[in-house]
Amino acid sequence: GAVVSQHPSRVICKSGTSVKIECRSLDFQATTMFWYRQFPKQSLMLMATSNEGSKATYEQGVEKDKFLINHASLTLSTLTVTSAHPEDSSFYICSAPSAASGNTIYFGEGSWLTVV
């Protein structure tokens, strides 16, 4: 089936720095991708919808200046956590629907961010 890949799978950064997480659809094109945040053994919280070639749509309460999303191509969306703080430490997951698979939604393996 279709594959969505995230990189890096784990990253540690210092408070105040920025970190970029990539989400790629490996064998299909995705005009839309979604970014979620998940705390341990808790639900996935939708952060934003990434739209190829246009601005991302953020969910209520998500700071767009802090979580920058860029969807520069049909196979790549990036999430940049700017001026990271320890409370930003979390598991970030992306997903993308594959039109060729009846719009089945595929998830990346997730990226663990630890801010120290």
Next chain:
Amino acid sequence: AQRVTQPEKLLSVFKGAPVELKCNYSYSGSPELFWYVQYSRQRLQLLLRHISRESIKGFTADLNKGETSFHLKKPFAQEEDSAMYYCALSGNNQGGKLIFGQGTELSVKP
């Protein structure tokens, strides 16, 4: 408001016992309902979607619009079923945007 509720945080059963993971939803319209499973250290995987009405790994789920429920059932649990299970909803024309329930951890003991 769109909402998915999974009332049980943890469900523990013995191997061979029946399992039912509850899911209720709130949505003004005709949503599409899903069950996703997350095994330890693995990515989220689609288990079932209500429109396909199929049985995967022995699991079934029926959409009950009157009760706004989409409970997941399996008659005989196996140890390898131990995982986190998430019920999710997608609204009309939302193109893959999912609203997730809180998740239920299923633990199947030998």
